[in-house]
């Protein structure tokens with residue numbers, strides 16, 4: 666995946682894929698607004714930023730321009746309401762490379778039940794699944810890029826995602842789970 670667009674920090678995607686081990690997990694924790702409060706060693710290595718640059722940064726530090734706005738909107742809607750979400754995400758590393766993850770994002774609650782932050786565990790994604798999701802996201806991004814303004818872009822992307830799910834006769838969670846389950850069955854080697 667290469668894109669002429671820049672990430673939020675002005676980094677130009679190079680199209681070079683970065684990888685990490687199928688047995689590794691990339692972990693981060695954030696406050697309620699998505700500011701990073703913890704990143705594990707694998708996160709630091711794969712994202713390619715010094716740890717002190719990561720901690721305290723909003724999580725869009727590693728936002729890749731190929732990621733649909735609609736997917737992040739869905740993520741925030743779901744986790745903000747107290748539920749968990751699985752999402753395929755392509756991230757932008759400090760050197761302009763990118764890496765695919767399957768993120769499991771969950772709310773963190775205080776003992777009184779209030780949401781005090783969020784937690785994301787990310788697993789490796791087999792190359793065939795990266796291509797499948799990249800195709801899906803390309804169509805959604807095109808729908809978002811065709812309209813001006815962030816709010817309208819989110820709406821256009823959300824509508825495009827709904828059309829795509831309808832066409833496949835599935836829902837968002839079902840699609841993600843079916844891709845992840847197929848990867849499990851294939852031994853995550855494709």
Ligand SMILES: Cc1cc2nc3c(=O)[nH]c(=O)nc-3n(C[C@H](O)[C@H](O)[C@H](O)COP(=O)(O)O)c2cc1C
Nearest residue numbers: 695699724725727728729737754756770783784785
């Ligand atoms: C726990 C958690 C983990 C997140 N992980 C990522 C991530 O790995 N990559 C990413 O681009 N955004 C991630 N986000 C979403 C960002 O906060 C942000 O919504 C997204 O990058 C879109 O940024 P934008 O609104 O500037 O387009 C995460 C949010 C939370 C709460």
